[in-house]
Amino acid sequence: MPKITGNSLDEHRELIRQSVFEALTALLEEKSFDAITMAQLAAKAGMGRTAIYHHFPDKEAVVVAFASHETDQYLDRLREVLATSDSPIDRLRIYVDYHLVAGEQFHMGLGMQFYGMLSEDSRMAIREHVLDVERVLRELLEAGMQSGDFVVDDLSATMSLIHACLSPRHLDPKVIEAFVLRALGVR
Structure with a gap:
């Protein structure tokens, strides 16, 4: 045994x-x-x-479980740090900063080439967890729109553009944060 x-x-x-x-x-x-x-x-x-x-059962199941585990940890900590503020502007700053710092700690960026090797079922299972992260950003943006802090014409496009801005690891996080906030009309 x-x-x-x-x-x-x-x-x-x-x-x-x-x-x-x-x-x-x-x-x-x-x-x-x-x-x-x-x-x-x-x-x-x-x-x-x-x-x-x-x-x-197989190595794809390992990857899906790993990605799910990493995303759950990422989201738990993100929600923890977001709870420190009620201001939509501050919460977006926290989101951007956290994403840039945590991206170095978590292995969520498995890469498109790697992602493409997975079966459709595995990709969809991982995608569900990505949607959880996107929901957090959507809620932040909607709160900022409702308060009048953010100007957003197309919510889905804005979310995609913000996440695209969070990819470059060679830029100063404060520069990225300032760019994202200016893009949303924050002065």
Whole structure:
């Protein structure tokens, strides 16, 4: 019988998932997704070659679970920091700053090339979590529009443009923040 780590079965499962996620991250630094096998993931996670299948049916399931886990952590922390202000302008500043800083800490940017290797079902599962992040921005913008702080003609286009502005990692976050706020009519 396999040894249970942690104080409960749930804690054991979470520890296994975390070690598989860490193994995936490490292996992706070494090789492409299509070159990674479940056996390599298991070995890197310190578990038996067949044991990994008790937790994940295949490597796509690992990626979907990993992306979901990362997004959930990202959103929990984002909501925490957004709760520190009621001002739509301050909340958008927090959103922009948090996204730029957290983007360095979380592995959510799996990349279009990688994303394209996944099945339609896996892409849709990951997309659901992206929509959760987009909902936060939509709520921020709608609150700013309602208060008169933001001028937004096309909400969907504005959201896409804001997220596009959050991609360049080589720019000073304050420059990006100022640009986004000016684009929304904030002086």
